[in-house]
Amino acid sequence: MNGKFTSGRPLKRWAVGEDQEHFRVCKSVLERVLPSDLWIFSCSALERKMSVAGLWRSYQALMAKKPWTVQIITAGSLMGVGDIISQQLIERRGLTKHSIRRTSKMMSMGFFFVGPVIGGWYRVLDRFIIGATKSTALKKMLIDQGCFAPCFLGAFLGIYGTLNGLTVEENVAKLKRDYKDALITNYYLWPAVQIANFYFIPLHHRLAVVQIVAVAWNSYLSWKANKM
Secondary structure (H helix, E strand, O other): OOOOOOOOOOOOOOHHHHHHHHHHHHHHHHHHHHHHHHHHHHHHHHHHHHHHHHHHHHHHHHHHHHHHHHHHHHHHHHHHHHHHHHHHHHHOOOHOOOOOOHEEEEHHHHHHHHHHHHHHHHHHHHOOOOOOOHHHHHHHHHHHHHHHHHHHHHHHHHHHHHHHHOOOHHHHHHHHHHHHHHHHHHHHHHHHHOOOOOOOOHHHHHHHHHHHHHHHHHHHHHHHHOOO
């Protein structure tokens, strides 16, 4: 073995600073101890791992600079993912029948309603209930799930019904039919998630954590909101 990487794709030169030095050291060690094929595979795995770490650090840096913008973009994007899962895995529409318009509407709900409202709510909650103890987290969860969640869920279903072109009467009828089931389902998932969120997660990451957990919930909401 000549100690040089001579086959496969050239290694990406994306790492900088400390990451680049770590990558260089790992590359040097792997070249000396691994057979050629295994070395190529190991380098590929190492690149992927460091790429993910680099993306996470970039996300953290953006969050520090523009937390409000990043939180809203994250919420909208994950609402879109939730709708795609709903259409493809729950409703099994297939790619040819996938409604891009519907996915766009769900993303718009994330950008202009879910992200700003939930992000703002967490700030208000942190301002009035200060601290990070278990009892504080419990208080926040009880207020969040007892007061905010019922109002938010009703508003979400109502606004989305309007976007779908429902009349006031149709919207009211849909809320009477779907709201109770949606709220009960909410209580199966969110109380435990929110206690952990309020206790362990810093304020500026709470919306992102909730939206990641909520990919499945967003799929359910999309299905419920579009069920006529």
